[in-house]
Amino acid sequence: MSLNPLSVLFDVPHHLDLTIEEHKDFAVVSTAGVLGFLAHIVFFILFFLFDSHFMMYLNIGSILTFACIFYFNRSSSRNPTLLLILASLEILVHATFAIFLLGWTPNFHIYFFIPILSALVISKSNAIAAHIINVTCVVFYIALATYTNYENPIAPLNEIEVFVFEILNISSVSVIVIIVTMYYSYVSNESSKDLIQLNSKLKEQSQKVMSFNNELAQQTEELQIQSEQLENANKHTTDSIRYALRIQEAVLPSFSDLDNLFGEKNVMVFYSPKDIVSGDFYWAKGKAKNKIIVVADCTGHGVPGAMLTMIGESLLNNIVLEKGITEPALILDALQVYFSTLFSGSVHNIKDGMDISISTINYETKKLHFAGARNPITYIQNGEMKTIQGDKMSIGNSNFKSKIGNRFTDHQIDISVPTIVYMYTDGFQDQFGGNENRKFYSKNLRELFLKIHQLPMSKQRTRLKMTFMEWCDFTKQTDDVTIVGIKIDSSSNVEA
Structure with missing residues (x-):
């Protein structure tokens, strides 16, 4: 049993029989559930203090959504791709209402980058859904930027409230980007270690070609499959970055x-x-x-x-x-x-x-x-x-x-x-x-x-x-x- 009580939130339950790759997806979804749950509690308190009742009630739904994401991720019927899509849609809807009601200045628009990052994981099992999420984020970002340029906020905040959300939103997105970047750095290092181990095994087996000919052929085939998987993963990552380029060019x-x-x-x-x-x-x-x-x-x-x-x-x-x-x-x-x-x-x-x-x-x-x-x-x-x-x-x-x-x-x-x-x-x-x-x-x-x-x-x-x-x-x-x-x-x- 772990000595750190917080690690219990991210430990894989014993009744789930997961592969190493599924362990990584489980950790990502668990992190999303916990961070989303805590972040929306903070927003609920702020919207209550700032008398923004509609956003306060919307945050109740957001809190329940991320609680359900965390719960179903730990159940036997878990589907990490579907749960990440649900989290992306919640962020998209929440940011859209916030910009529409409170305006562009409080920086809720930068949350559109979070679904784009989640699409990196979603694309491994559902490339179409990942592309739809990326395109939707770009379209919503440009549409809301255009709308707020011509229309005033429905429920504008005062200067102090705007400043609080400016700092909070930029800090929140920065922390999330750092966490995701550290995660993918870890995944990349682990993949590199796997390839080094495979190459080492191939060298050892080459000395026993006659006796291990069948095993060598099997290892070569596995290496080719992993190489194709890495190539596909790199393509998905590049595609997502190209969508980010469109957003950067738009501003x-x-x-x-x-x-x-x-x-x-x-x-x-x-x-x-x-x-x-x-x-x-x-x-x-x-x-x-x-x-x-x-x-x-x-x-x-x-x-x-x-x-x-x-x-x-x-x-x-x-x-x-x-x-x-x-x-x-x-x-x-x-x-x-x-x-x-x-x-x-x-x-x-x-x-x-x-x-x-x-x-x-x-x-x-x-x-x-x-x-x-x-x-x-x-x-x-x-x-x-x-x-x-x-x-x-x-x-x-x-x-x-x-x-x-x-x-x-x-x-x-x-x-x-x-x-x-x-x-x-x-x-x-x-x-x-x-x-x-x-x-x-x-x-x-x-x-x-x-x-x-x-x-x-x-x-x-x-x-x-x-x-x-x-x-x-x-x-x-x-x-x-x-x-x-x-x-x-x-x-x-x-x-x-």
Whole structure:
């Protein structure tokens, strides 16, 4: 008997005769049942305190749903795929009602990522159901984002209530993502160990080919089956990540959005993710005669980096659009506070964050304000190029307690003369390549900006892309790459 009383919740009952793979599915469903049950109890208490009666009653159904999921998972009639589908549908319905009633700002929309993660397990036994869940999440996410952009919440929360749910929802999803990531890392390691053991057995049997010929043939066949299973599992995982890519692309500004904001033919973006999804993102909005453009590089790349980009995009919407903060240095200060609050209570010692540059352009005052967290800005006026370096501390990734007295520096640029502005992450300059297989370096990147700055913006993007491809040649891309260029002149539209 286990010495830890909590382990009883996850131990397989004696009356269930499960394989090792089924043990893993049992653990996933049990974890989902316990976390869902506890999380909705917390939400029930909050909705009761905030007088949100409909959501309070809805949480009663959610609590009962996850209690049933936990119970039936331990019964003899258990069906882990069906139970995970039920949990995914409950999360989808719960998040949809929360967004519809309370609005987009409390961050209930990030729960749409949880069914996508559960689809990784569901796809092993029912690929069609997994695809349906992924497509449904994407459609609901885009539909609700569009709806809340034009309609006000039915039962809006006050500022304190919104802040509580912002932090709680981002923290909850972050913890769930960490748990699922650790689980799949464990599964991957176990699969690798199994393959090593099989290879060892094949080597031993090869020394006794004549006497163990039949056994060797059987082992070879089993190895082939496992290889096909791993290939199918990898395909399902890749398909799910591609669905996540669609969600990430949906929240990035489109080319038409950028043209409307900065003027047609006045803006270009070179965006090249290292993996399917990216740890870089760019963000642009207009607010009170100001036009704000953001370029950010989140910790890591791939799925972990992409999750941070969604958090960063959500926080920027809240800081700029909801709170009305448009000064770049103050936006960075607010992001620093949010990230410090978000990860300060984690038991996993998370040190994730982002390097970011922010520019606010006001065509009426003919001023550009800039602030950066490690990321710089380069601008060219009258053929002269200048670069302003960001402050030497990242968002979230620095020791915030020791830097709590520090504020980000605000820089001001006069744009009364024609100006070309470049904001970029470090992916291009840190890329290895060339004849000597060395980095491209920031100096060469700035010289490239000066060389191409008089070309039309579309041709500038083409030159950047071709230069990057020629430099990489056959070398693997080492990091996500994002470069945003903006042409500012007296003919630019001044409406935000």
